[in-house]
Amino acid sequence: MSERFEVVVVGSGAGGGVVAGELALRGRDVLLLETGPHMTAASFQRWEAKANHDIWWPLRFAPLPDGDLVTFLAARCVGGTTTVNTKVALRADDHDLAKWHAATRLTNERAEPFGAGDLAGHYDRVEQVLGVRERTDWPKSVYTLEAAFRELGSPLEAVHAYTDPNCQKCGSCLQGCPTNAGKSTMNTYIADALARNLLELRANAWVERVLIEGGEATGVEYVDGEGERHVVQAGVVVVAGGALNTPQLLLRSGLESPAIGRHLGLHPVRLVYGLFDEPQDAHMVYPITAHAMAHQHDEDGGFVIEATTIQDPIAFATTLRDEDGPFWGQRLVDAVQKFRHWNGVLAMVNDDNNASVSLDENGNEQFAVAFQPVEHERLDAALDFSREVLERAGAKQVCWTGIASTHVQGSARMGDDPAVSVVDRNGESHEVKRLYVGDASLVPRTLSVNPSLTIMALASRLAEHLDADQADYLSSARLAA
Numbered sequence: 437m438s439e440r441f442e443v444v445v446v447g448s449g450a451g452g453g454v455v456a457g458e459l460a461l462r463g464r465d466v467l468l469l470e471t472g473p474h475m476t477a478a479s480f481q482r483w484e485a486k487a488n489h490d491i492w493w494p495l496r497f498a499p500l501p502d503g504d505l506v507t508f509l510a511a512r513c514v515g516g517t518t519t520v521n522t523k524v525a526l527r528a529d530d531h532d533l534a535k536w537h538a539a540t541r542l543t544n545e546r547a548e549p550f551g552a553g554d555l556a557g558h559y560d561r562v563e564q565v566l567g568v569r570e571r572t573d574w575p576k577s578v579y580t581l582e583a584a585f586r587e588l589g590s591p592l593e594a595v596h597a598y599t600d601p602n603c604q605k606c607g608s609c610l611q612g613c614p615t616n617a618g619k620s621t622m623n624t625y626i627a628d629a630l631a632r633n634l635l636e637l638r639a640n641a642w643v644e645r646v647l648i649e650g651g652e653a654t655g656v657e658y659v660d661g662e663g664e665r666h667v668v669q670a671g672v673v674v675v676a677g678g679a680l681n682t683p684q685l686l687l688r689s690g691l692e693s694p695a696i697g698r699h700l701g702l703h704p705v706r707l708v709y710g711l712f713d714e715p716q717d718a719h720m721v722y723p724i725t726a727h728a729m730a731h732q733h734d735e736d737g738g739f740v741i742e743a744t745t746i747q748d749p750i751a752f753a754t755t756l757r758d759e760d761g762p763f764w765g766q767r768l769v770d771a772v773q774k775f776r777h778w779n780g781v782l783a784m785v786n787d788d789n790n791a792s793v794s795l796d797e798n799g800n801e802q803f804a805v806a807f808q809p810v811e812h813e814r815l816d817a818a819l820d821f822s823r824e825v826l827e828r829a830g831a832k833q834v835c836w837t838g839i840a841s842t843h844v845q846g847s848a849r850m851g852d853d854p855a856v857s858v859v860d861r862n863g864e865s866h867e868v869k870r871l872y873v874g875d876a877s878l879v880p881r882t883l884s885v886n887p888s889l890t891i892m893a894l895a896s897r898l899a900e901h902l903d904a905d906q907a908d909y910l911s912s913a914r915l916a917a
């Protein structure tokens with residue numbers, strides 16, 4: 437006989453970690469399945485290649501019409517991408533939330549357009565659990581650029597972050613925080629529930645499909661680390677594999693909603709680097725300590741610049757380019773030799789959800805991106821602004837990376853209109869009852885700021901909804917167990 441839980445959560449990142457942790461702490465019977473390993477601070481070290489192997493998804497790419505590529509970056513481990521991210525914690529602003537209603541007609545339970553008030557209490561709760569605080573302890577590399585930002589009318593401000601005061605500013609966030617100062621869902625929500633024996637966590641467990649009978653989700657089928665197949669029954673299934681994986685799991689499970697995988701938002705980024713005479717040691721900072729918000733809204737340019745940061749050596753050396761093309765040979769050697777002298781900014785651009793994820797006829801994932809002219813304009817404006825800042829600050833040479841996406845969102849979005857959304861205002865599938873989405877896929881339109889706090893607030897809202905159990909999904913699962 438297969439096992440039965442009230443709730444099975446697939447994926448343990450920003451969304452899944454919060455849903456599973458909150459429900460377990462509320463006394464619900466929860467199984468959390470994660471395809472990556474369960475690694476902790478004790479094994480994290482600054483070893484880029486090993487971290488890439490142990491806790492990151494292999495790089496994934498989407499082709500662009502001009503032959504270039506968009507690179508997708510995400511983690512595959514307990515805590516998901518929160519285990520390796522840079523912990524910037526920002527709330528969505530009113531401009532972003534207004535776009536949600538416009539995109540999917542999303543309303544709240546009073547049938548009003550969904551807005552800031554619908555998330556405020558959840559943001560409060562998540563910020564409290566994660567210990568969000570302002571970071572004013574800027575390193576030298578930020579001060580190198582500060583005057584230039586100010587002179588260009590877009591002053592740097594301190595970011596809020598989920599890092600506690602033990603942060604050593606060692607810069608190894610992307611390999612997993614070795615001191616636990618950086619808060620992930622792994623060392624907060626999930627660790628809290630595990631420490632109280634309230635949560636069943638299974639790492640190295642790949643969920644192949646959601647089981648559906650008579651229009652209702654009844655459980656999942658997964659393969660464990662030894663290759664053994666398991667079936668688990670559940671009152672509710674929450675899919676939270678991240679915005680690239682969740683649509684694939686829904687499609688593999690037989691869902692047909694036309695919006696699945698469409699409207700993928702990238703929040704595309706480029707790193708832009710400037711070479712300075714003095715060492716900057718931009719690799720030895722808490723990666724993101726400040727940001728410039730003057731161009732945040734579409735009408736002001738549609739980009740946010742974060743400072744300062746530089747990639748670790750492998751990523752740095754393999755992504756450099758300028759107007760003469762990718763760096764290679766002597767140009768690359770010269771650049772890498774001066775690693776400590778490069779300073780960098782991260783240019784994040786508003787997009788209009790014109791990408792998609794789907795499965796080909798063999799079931800393999802495929803990604804498409806169709807940037808529109810206005811999105812190209814924003815990307816160009818962000819690059820130009822970043823170059824200007826670095827040159828004004830005294831950089832002798834400027835180069836940059838290709839376009840990457842670390843903030844995918846919107847591929848199974850919530851809304852009132854089933855033609856353009858996959859789940860309703862509570863995160864429940866329009867198509868299959870007892871099936872919920874609980875991750876970045878929910879976000880109806882790309883945010884202009886880093887998304888994880890919003891994903892966690894949405895997940896906290898979902899946990900509250902599931903625990904209230906108005907549809908009797910969980911109490912009926914309890915009875916049947």
Ligand SMILES: Cc1cc2nc3c(=O)[nH]c(=O)nc-3n(C[C@H](O)[C@H](O)[C@H](O)COP(=O)(O)OP(=O)(O)OC[C@H]3O[C@@H](n4cnc5c(N)ncnc54)[C@H](O)[C@@H]3O)c2cc1C
Binds near residue numbers: 450517678
């Ligand atoms: C380098 C980097 C820096 C970032 N910095 C910031 C930042 O400073 N601030 C911020 O707000 N955001 C940041 N982000 C983005 C943020 O971390 C993500 O938006 C967020 O973690 C996404 O949450 P999620 O739950 O959708 O997916 P994830 O956190 O990626 O979690 C999904 C999990 O599901 C698992 N999974 C997938 N499919 C399956 C399956 N079939 N079976 C079992 N498990 C599965 C995955 O392995 C993964 O662990 C950053 C991202 C990157 C890559």
